[in-house]
Amino acid sequence: MSDTADRTTEEGLRLAGDEMSTGFYGLSVAEWAIVLIAVNNVALPSVMPVVIGTLSRDLGFGVARAGYITSISGAAMVLGAICFPFLVLHFKRWVLLTGGILFMVLGFVLTVLSPDYHWLIATRALTGFADGIAAAACYSLMAGSSNPSRLLGMYAAGQGLVGIIGMALLPSVIAVLGWRSLFLFAAIIAIPALLFAPRVGKYHESGALVLRRATFLLPGKALASLGTIFLMFAGLAATWGFMQPIGEARGYGTGMISFAMSLSAAAQLIGSLLVGLVAYRLSIRGAALYGSAAIAIAIAALSFPGYAAFCAAIFALNFAWGFLFPFLFRGLSNSDPTGRAASVTSVVTASAVSIATAVSGALLEELGETSLIVGGGLLAIAGLALASALHGEASEDKA
Structure with missing residues (x-):
């Protein structure tokens, strides 16, 4: 490495120390800014039912065409994530982050200019x-x-x-202010993320230099770690994606199923918060054991009749989802410090959910509810077992 690169790395590390010096709940200012930006990036996908409802009802496209617009947006998001590991070999991460948010805001603004179907597909x-x-x-x-x-x-x-707040409030806001308010709101709340992005990236500049010197090939352990995430998401999505038809087959009404789904959102939130505030100290193996127990509880609860057991199963399943993902992500980040493998996480999770739901529909029809539930649970547990084997007693986060 040249003297210039050495000085740049030293400066990057100095900035890292400055940004990491102040914390709240153990996270620095820069890390909280990353959380803010990441949450902002999924603001619209988090309220997808509202988006589909707005496109189908307020713009008169119907459910099929509204779903097509949404799927185009999702496919484009996956494509962007796929392109990132190539782009990061040539550009610093804060540049890509800032540019991504800037064009995202531009897309939101352009969306409100015309209700034309093809225009909306493009934007x-x-x-x-x-x-x-x-x-x-x-x-x-x-x-x-x-x-x-x-x-x-x-x-x-x-x-x-x-998701919880947005789906509760946005329908009323849109009813008063019109469909454009949805996308204008998304553009406005992205502005703080746009302002934070350059600062967030600066403390990682030394890491960006490592990325630019690296090849695109990922370590084998990183690929296996991505496999653990794929297996868990596929296994849980296999059952989760069909909880509504399972509930309907058991004779539960729309209101009862809606309550159970709301409960599931709360369960996932509790699982994630538990990790963020307390349980991050667990080893990956310990977390896998607790998560496997929650999945086993969900499988067992679904084998019992009654609405209470149905709700308990949904709660346990989604708690496991929110609780386990951060630990599997820790294993992935430890297996590839450059962050290249982590950058395709959204591609892996989206692919797992898509494949699982496609296969599980046929499985439910051909083999029945029990095969789907047990098969999905075992697939998720297999992912956790692989994570335990890969990462062993790795506990807490990097110092």
């Missing part, structure tokens, strides 16, 4: 692609932090909180 694709780059940058920054599992726990909790 939502732009927003999704930019959001994918920004989200990948956030995952990469969280992986390079000294507290990856705490950051992801707080991020997941923030995402859940945005």
